[in-house]
Amino acid sequence: MAEPAGAVTIRSVSTPAEAECFIRLPATLDDGWSIPLFADTRRIFDPRFNAALSEWEVPRFLAFRDGEPAGRIAASLPRGGGNVGGFGFLALQQDPAVLRALLDAARGWLAGRGAARMRGPVSFTINHEIGVLVEGGGLPMPRMPRNPSWLPGMLDAYGLRREMDVLACTLELARETHRTRFSRLLERWPGRDGLRIRRLQTRHLAREVALVREVFNDAWAANWGAVPVSEAEAATMARLLRPMLLTGAVFFAEWEGETIGLVSLIPNIEPQAAALQGRLLPFGWAGMLRALCGGARSARLPMLGIRQRWRGTPVGAHAMGALLSAAIGWAERRGWERLEISWILEHNAPMLQAMARLPAPISGRWRLWADALPPDPVKHSD
Incomplete structure (x- = not known):
């Protein structure tokens, strides 16, 4: 049965074309998102380069509306399980329905593997790129993400609870x-x-x-x-x-x-x-x-x-x-x-x-x- 017009659907990244769509999606969105070099993101998800993928599961999900990509997210959990899982690599259109579908996908995957909590954004551990910019920011810096000003309020509205702020000093x-x-x-x-x-x-x-x-x-x-x-x-x-x-x-x-x-x-x-x-x-x-x-x-x-x-x-x-x-x-x-x-x-x-x-x-x-x-x-x- 065809999806109703305007419905948001989630697809797990499983093909090279979907992987490339995931990598390039931030560049298709309105201004305000960090756009990492495509080559860098490819390396993060390439087990031949990133040996840490042997220790972590990092499934990726794409959101579509009317057949067009509208957002992305990744979940993360140590192989063998863990109490706290992560969500990260978040980028999407300004649409609460898209955010809800993406977060629900990450939640469902983590809960299905026994995690008791979800924390994020983390890409894909806290030792790497983390957080949503909520204040200031100054010059763009490596591994310090940037995002539209509407994102923090949308995460609050979803029902997530603020857990920690991290700061930059210049x-x-x-x-x-x-x-x-x-x-x-x-x-x-x-x-x-x-x-x-x-x-x-x-x-x-x-x-x-x-x-x-x-x-x-x-x-x-x-x-x-x-x-x-x-x-x-x-x-x-x-x-x-x-x-x-x-x-x-x-x-x-x-x-x-x-x-x-x-x-x-x-x-x-x-x-x-x-x-x-x-x-x-x-x-x-x-x-x-x-x-x-x-x-x-x-x-x-x-x-x-x-x-x-x-x-x-x-x-x-x-x-x-x-x-x-x-x-x-x-x-x-x-x-x-x-x-x-x-x-x-x-x-x-x-x-x-x-x-x-x-x-x-x-x-x-x-x-x-x-x-x-x-x-x-x-x-x-x-």
């Missing part, structure tokens, strides 16, 4: 006061000779990324929503990180030979990427290469952390200050005018106090929602 390099203040503090600290800051060695990238994983999984373990980075995910991280390190950097803090913290910086290639409407060909790759090799005017700082053992100690405090000094110095040498530190949990008072001292005021807010899932009488395993 430092204008011309206004930075941290290094001068910190250098005086460091000079007076008796332990300064035991603290060393070193840059990641790209010639040993696999070994160094393993160290990043080790520090990250300790430093972020107690955070809200924390999900450890697996070996497979770290392998994918190494592939993604290599081109960013042409001008970006990772610095480690070492105390008497032990690595106790890290900070990372990546050039902001998002303005160039956004102008391409998803397409690298025929000439978009040239602009992206220029941005990666020194053409960027700003950068994002996505990781800044100290191992839990050293939190609240003079060693940890000085290591944090030294990492920030190294990051700011690198940004200055690269000619970056702005540095976005993102994201930061809204209740992370110590980090927000550190941002205020830089000074790096809050410049954007992204929100995650959650919903309880009803028990599903028929558990699926396919």
Whole structure:
């Protein structure tokens, strides 16, 4: 029987044509949505590139109205099951019926596999792109999504419950006061000779990324929503990180030979990427290469952390200050005018106090929602 005119239907992505439709859909919508490079989205869903897909199930769904694509969503759950599942890669027309159909599809799939809660947007774990922009935003930045202003209200109206906000803080390099203040503090600290800051060695990238994983999984373990980075995910991280390190950097803090913290910086290639409407060909790759090799005017700082053992100690405090000094110095040498530190949990008072001292005021807010899932009488395993 034919669907009534105007009805919204959901289709699970199962063919190459549907997969390509999913990838390109944000570029067909009205202004306001992030439009990632099509090639990047293809890699995320390619198990030959993204080894983490061996550990996660990430089904994709498309919404259609009158035969035309009207929205997309993906669900996510660890293989073998889990209590909390995710929804993400959300993009759609301004239509509550389309949103409801998409979220219902993700809810049904997750409930059918035993998940008790749905959280999102997460694409596809909290270690990657998360949230809906609800306030501010400033310059577009890599992996910091953008969306139309009507989306938060529509998610509320669906019945999702606000669960957490994450923040971006932006430092204008011309206004930075941290290094001068910190250098005086460091000079007076008796332990300064035991603290060393070193840059990641790209010639040993696999070994160094393993160290990043080790520090990250300790430093972020107690955070809200924390999900450890697996070996497979770290392998994918190494592939993604290599081109960013042409001008970006990772610095480690070492105390008497032990690595106790890290900070990372990546050039902001998002303005160039956004102008391409998803397409690298025929000439978009040239602009992206220029941005990666020194053409960027700003950068994002996505990781800044100290191992839990050293939190609240003079060693940890000085290591944090030294990492920030190294990051700011690198940004200055690269000619970056702005540095976005993102994201930061809204209740992370110590980090927000550190941002205020830089000074790096809050410049954007992204929100995650959650919903309880009803028990599903028929558990699926396919």
